[in-house]
Amino acid sequence: MNVHHPTTFDEALAAKAAGAVPLAGGTDLMVEVNFGHARPTEVVSLRRIDEVKEFEGRRIGSGVSWRRIENHGPRALAQAARTVGSPQIRNAGTIGGNLATASPAGDGHPFLAAVDAQIELASVDGRRTIPWDEFFVGVKKTSMADDELISAVVLPDSLPERHEFGKIGVRNAMVISTVCAVVTRDDQRTTVALGSVAPTPMRARRAEEMISAVSNPSDKDLAEFQRLVSDEVRPITDHRSTEEYRRHAAGVLSRRLLERCLR
Amino acid sequence: MxxxxxxxxxxxxxxxxxxxxxxxxxxxxxxxxxxxxxxxxxxxxxxxxxxxxxxxxxxxxxxxxxxxxxxxxxxxxxxMANGRVLNAVQQAMHEAGAVQCGFCTPGIVVAATDLFEANPKPTTDEIKEALAGNICRCTGYGAIIRAFEDLAGTT
Amino acid sequence: MTTRSAKRVSPVRDGVGSSPLRPDGVPKLRGEFEYAQDLTAENMLWGATSRSPHPHARILSVDIGPALAIGGVHAVLLADDVPGRALFGLEHPDQPVLASTKVNYWGEPIAIVAAEDEDTARRAADAVVVEYEVLEPDIDPEEADAQDDVFRRMKIRRGDPDAAGSVVVEGVYEVGMQDQAPLGTEAGLAVPDGHGGVDLHATSQFVHVDQEQVVASLGLRSDQVRAHPTGVGGAFGAREDVNLHIHLCLLALHTGQPVKMVYDRSESFTGHVHRHPARMWYRHEADDRGRLVKVEARVLLDGGAYASTTAAVLANACYFVVGPYNCDNVFVDGAGVRTNNPPCGAMRGFGAVQVCIAYEAQMDKLAEALDIDPLEIRRRNALHRGDPMPTTGQIIDTPLPVIDVIDSLAAMPIPDSAATLPGGSGLTTEKEHVRRGVGYALGLKNLGFSEGFDDYAQARVRITDDGAVVETAAIEVGQGLVTVMAQIARSALGISAAEVRHVDTSKIDSAGSTSASRQTQVSGGAVLEASQNLRDRILVHHGGDDLSDDGVLSEGEVIVPMAVLAAEGWSETVTFRHPPTFAPDPDGQGTLHADFAVAGHRAVVDVDTELGLLTVVRVDTAQDVGKALNPESIRGQIEGGILQGVGLAVMEEIITEDGVIRNPNFTDYLLPTILDAPDVEALLIEEDGSWGPFGAKGVGEPPTISSTSAVLAAVRQATGREIPRAPVRPEDIAL
Known part of the structure; x- marks a missing residue:
């Protein structure tokens, strides 16, 4: 058992290239360890690397905690951050860790999808930046190479004027989402991104297209938007909810978030 | 190994x-x-x-x-305690009857001490928000909330 | 003899009626209280359990070689290594200590290991190789019923089957499988005594029955096994049955070293029984004023793979099938069936919870059909002292203030509570999406063990240099028994220095189980009687007229100082029995219960009907407590019990799929957080006349009986939907 404690990102990348398992907030990895599903022997801790904790302008370092995003992030991302686990989890968990785990229920993902964020990946060979939809490739699967770490999330230079987050769960705190969503609206242009309704975070493009064409949506337009979102999502039935409910809730939640953006 | x-x-x-x-x-x-x-x-x-x-x-x-x-x-x-003297959070919990089986108690002591160090007069909502990650199966949280409402009123 | 005052309440500090600080509060707050999880011993080994990944399978072979080959492993034991009785069980020993030919539920133990550390022990348990022939699991309780695969059938036949009312309401109701989820998982330490015997320190609600089961399966003499009360992190019924107790003692005697075992949370979900899932069909007939004419019901409980307490839970469900209401004609068929689902048994409320969800929904249906106020219809049917129980015909001869509970609820104002919106920090819901509902429910529960069980508790009271010491094996699970037993001793003796000390099974007879809301009444009864006897003996011996912290008094003067009394070694041991109960006749009739308690709840919920999300804003209650020995402790029981009821109403359910638990963890088995907890206003209703000490009744279970039903009633009112199921899920409201 060996744990590296680098203070520079380059050292961390070298350790990753040598096969070490990255440890950020520990909120996912340690659950795997505690349940006996993971038993890493070489670990590289990212906790002491100042570079990935930088949060400036539109660039959010991968090591920025949900607590900081809750307090300083753009509106809908801060709203999402507030629903991540508990205070304890938000102190420890990071946006980079959330991305790397790539759970379909990741609370931070819909915002990144809704604003077309880029994910910056790094390895000893250099850096590359890819759009969010190339990053997520399946349930808990990303397109990161074995030697790569996430260095940052890069938001677009200007964010949509209005953006709202919502998350459905059957408990008022500390809950995995049944459905979560972000809707953005800028002038007429609308995006809607959802989590927990497909193997990866997804955009409801047909619904976006329909509502973006309407300058002043009527109740009928909103209902149609809701219907299109429900139609487009691809949820499953599992122990947390049913396909039917998720489909319904995805539409309702998206419509409500859009209504908030229109106010 | x-x-x-x-x-x-x-x-x-x-x-x-x-x-x-x-x-x-x-x-x-x-x-x-x-x-x-x-x-x-x-x-x-x-x-x-x-x-x-x-x-x-x-x-x-x-x-x-x-x-x-x-x-x-x-x-x-x-x-958390100052030697043998309970800290204010512990004392408030003791007096309010906020301890039953006590298995959640250490975590709540630590979380609430953190809260009161940052914010000596939290509102009830702030108390609940700060303790949302601490499950108690015995008390229904009533006595825990009362303990910290009392403490917020006196510190 | 001096004149004996049976109900003497001395004006002593921290006696009954006051709410002294818990004696275990400070150590718990400092992290110094010793729980079973925290025990250690020299040369201690760690135990772990190898469990079946299949709910139903034949065991073809077991290879322990790979486990034994791991460095640091001291023992791997199988069913053949059990020297005594191969089976255990709380009421009927039917469950293998270790499965050898067949597994009948997911997570059933097959092998146990002892190793030098916990990590090694767990790896060794995983390394045991079992070859299975996987069988189709029987998971449908209806089918088990049809095939007569039952632990018990219940039949209640009272009155005229042809009686008919002018109004008839019917319903089918369903209750999911709830977990007690005490925060402390199963844990214990067994220490061999070097002479073939063993000392067991393990999580428990009833150490004497653990001891008996260990003795039987280890094939030892009773005096060779001592079970010690130890620190317990909650229980709620989950610790009545043996789980790791026999395993620990087997490993300790086999290795000759102390062995410790602690279940992790997912293991805990397979390591204890759960609340029975239920399906219930009901038909109520009433006259045009809403008075019950006939109640017919069919109650089906899924007992899972082994008996545990299914027979008693089923009986309770059937005896309380009508609730606290008069009815002369009651016909019930009940079955507790065997399946390959997780074994079910005791949980707070013990069968009375499931039927309450059904009968209170039925009462609301009747009220609606007749356009009568929900509290008014309950008032018209309320049971009183002196009435026969609707199911068993037993005349209720202790106080039962059903009317007072109803009137109290009706009189309690509903504060205009601002509440967390449904969805909480998920920001799903705004004010305009919310409909508020208010619902009422009443619940009835027996106190103490029923049906002829010899229910007793022994306690000893001694005078020592530290004052009065109460010795008992009654388990403190967090409810505050250690506080209230000392209060009873103080008030009965007139001595304020009193404390409770736990002693092991060799030093005192059984206190019975910490369950059935019984310890304050039964162990408390033993403490009261022992204290009174001791006081009488001391006063007669020394010719005094009163006792105090200073010693024996005569006309206000100390005639014998306390130190002298301590040196004289005064001690009194009493075994207390509650009034006898009897087995039912074939129609379920008879004097079956020792005492009853009633509680009522009023729930206020905010429902986002479009998304099916809700917040339980408040749950107010009036509860029959006999005499409130410790009002703050009772409040704690009420608030905690209500939240467990709220949990069952809106979020708590073990989900099984083909017999496998899909959510054996706290990520997906959701417990209410502080943001889910309703405000609670509680009114305690005191009425003298119960046989408990100073007239006290048990208070632990009533808060959990009808709080679930009240929440469901409120959701029903807000949504206009039938809501025939607990927990209610978002899709049940929104779709």
């Missing part, structure tokens, strides 16, 4: 632990360092019973890899 010696500050004193496997800080506190006050009730960060302060931040010690605390400061429930 090679062992890792980690050095850190525990409740204000230098401490070290020998880590063979990817154990959690909670395991090391309880099994090696004879500090069983932090409780293991879910081992996945969903109950708060193992809450400790790690470098001034409230975290679940079950989700901290022991090998990752080299050079860090850890404060556990055993470090």
């Amino acid at each position: 090679s062992a890792l010696i980690i050095n850190f500050t525990l409740n204000g004193e230098p401490a070290n632990a020998r880590v063979l496997a990817p154990l959690s800080l909670l395991d090391v506190l309880r099994d090696q360092l004879e500090l069983p006050g932090s409780k293991n009730a879910c081992e996945q960060g969903e109950c708060g019973s193992c809450s400790v302060m790690l470098d001034d931040e409230l975290v679940c010690s079950c989700l901290v890899m022991a090998g990752d605390i080299e050079g860090s400061r850890v404060t556990t429930v055993e470090g």
Whole structure:
């Protein structure tokens, strides 16, 4: 058992290239360890690397905690951050860790999808930046190479004027989402991104297209938007909810978030 | 398997632990360092019973890899009282009848102490928000809330 | 003899009626209280359990070689290593200590290991190789019923089957499987005594029955096994049955070393029984004023793979099938069936919870059909002292203030509570999406063990240099028994220095189980009688007229100082029995219960009907407590019990799929957080006349009986939907 404690990102990348398992907030990895599903022997801790904790302008370092995003992030991302686990989890968990785990229920993902964020990946060979939809490739699967770490999330230079987050769960705190969503609206242009309704975070493009064409949506337009979102999502039935409910809730939640953006 | 010696500050004193496997800080506190006050009730960060302060931040010690605390400061429930005198949070809980089985109590003591250090007069909503990660199965939280409402009114 | 005052309440500090601080509060707050999880011993080994990944399978072979080959492993034991009785069980020993030919539920133990550390023990348990022939699991309780695969059938036949009312309401109701989820998982330490015997320190609600089961399976003499009360992190019924107790003692005697075992949370979900899932069909007939004419019901409980307490839970469900209401004609058929689902048994409320969900929904249906106020219809049917129980015909001869509970609820104002919106920090819901509903429910529960069980508790009171010491094996699970037993001793003796000390099974007879809301009444009864006897003996011996902290008094003067009394070694041991109960006749009739308690709840919920999300804003209650020995402790029981009821109403359910638990963890088995907890206003209704100490009744279970039903009634009112199921899920409201 060996744990590296680098203070520079380059050292961390070298350790990753040598096969070490990255440890950020520990909120996912340690659950795997505690349940006996993971038993890493070489670990590289990212906790002491100042570079990935930088949060400036539109660039959010991968090591920025949900607590900081809750307090300083753009509106809908801060709203999402507030629903991540508990205070304890938000102190420890990071946006980079959330991305790397790539759970379909990741609370931070819909915002990144809704604003077309880029994910910056790094390895000893250099850096590359890819759009969010190339990053997520399946349930808990990303397109990161074995030697790569996430260095940052890069938001677009200007964010949509209005953006709202919502998350459905059957408990008022500390809950995995049944459905979560972000809707953005800028002038007429609308995006809607959802989590927990497909193997990866997804955009409801047909619904976006329909509502973006309407300058002043009527109740009928909103209902149609809701219907299109429900139609487009691809949820499953599992122990947390049913396909039917998720489909319904995805539409309702998206419509409500859009209504908030229109106010 | 090679062992890792980690050095850190525990409740204000230098401490070290020998880590063979990817154990959690909670395991090391309880099994090696004879500090069983932090409780293991879910081992996945969903109950708060193992809450400790790690470098001034409230975290679940079950989700901290022991090998990752080299050079860090850890404060556990055993470090909350002032010697034999309960701290204000502990005293308030005692007087309000906020302890039943007590298994959640250490985590709540640590989380609430963190809250009151940052915010000596929290509102009821702030109290609830700060303790949303600490599950109590016995009390229904009523006495816990009353304890801290009383404390917020008097500190 | 001096004149004996049976109901003497001395004006002593921290006696009954006051709410002294818990004696275990400070150590718990400091993290110094010793729980079973925290025990250690020299040369201690760690135990772990190898469990079946299949709910139903034949065991073809077991290879322990790979486990034994791991360095640091001291023992791997199988069924053949059990020297005594191969089976255990709380009421009927039917469950293998270790499965050898067949597994009948997911997680059933097959092998146990002892190793030098916990990690090694767990790896060794995983390394045991079992070859299975996987069988189709029987998971449908209806089918088990049809095939007569039952632990017990219940039949209640009272009155005229042809009686008919002018109004008829019917319903089918369903209750999911709830977990007690005490925060402390199963844990214990067994220490061999070097002479073939063993000392067991393990999580428990009833150490004497653990001891008996260990003795039987280890094939030892009773005096060779001592079970010690130890620190317990909650229980709620989950610790009545043996789980790791026999395993620990087997490993300790086999290795000759102390062995410790602690279940992790997912293991805990397979390591204890759960609340029975239920399906219930009901038909109520009433006259045009809403008075019940006939109640017919069919109650089906899924007992899972082994008996545990299914027979008693089923009986309770059937005896309380009508609730606290008069009815002369009651016909019930009940079955507790065997399946390959997780074994079910005791949980707070013990059968009375499931039927309450059904009968209170039925009462609301009747009220609606007749356009009568929900509290008014309950008032018209309320049971009173002196009435026969609707199911068993037993005349209720202790106070039963059903009317007072109803009137109290009606009189309690509903504060205009601002509440967390449904969805909480998920920001799903705004004010305009919310409909508020208010619902009422009443619940009835027996106190103490029923049906002829010899229910007793022993306690000893001694005078020592520290004052009065109460010795008992009654388990403190967090409810505050250690506080209230000392209060009873103080008030009965007139001595304020009193404390409770737990002693092991060799030093005192059984206190019975910490369950059935019984310890304050039964162990408390033993403490009261022992204290009174001791006081009488001391006063007669020394010719005094009163006792105090200073010693024996005569006309206000100390005639014998306390130190002298301590040196004289005064001690009194009493075994207390509650009034006898009897087995039912074939129609379920008879004097079956020792005492009853009633509680009522009023729930206020905010429902986002479009998304099916809700917040339980408040749950107010009036509860029959006999005499409030410790009002703050009772409040704690009420608030905690209500939240467990709220949990069952809106979020708590073990989900099984083909017999496998899909959510054996706290990520997906959701417990209410502080943001889910309603405000609670509680009114305690005191009425003298119960046989408990100073007239006290048990208070632990009533808060959990009808709080679930009240929440469901409120959701029903807000949504206009039938809501025939607990927990209610978002899709049940929104779709």
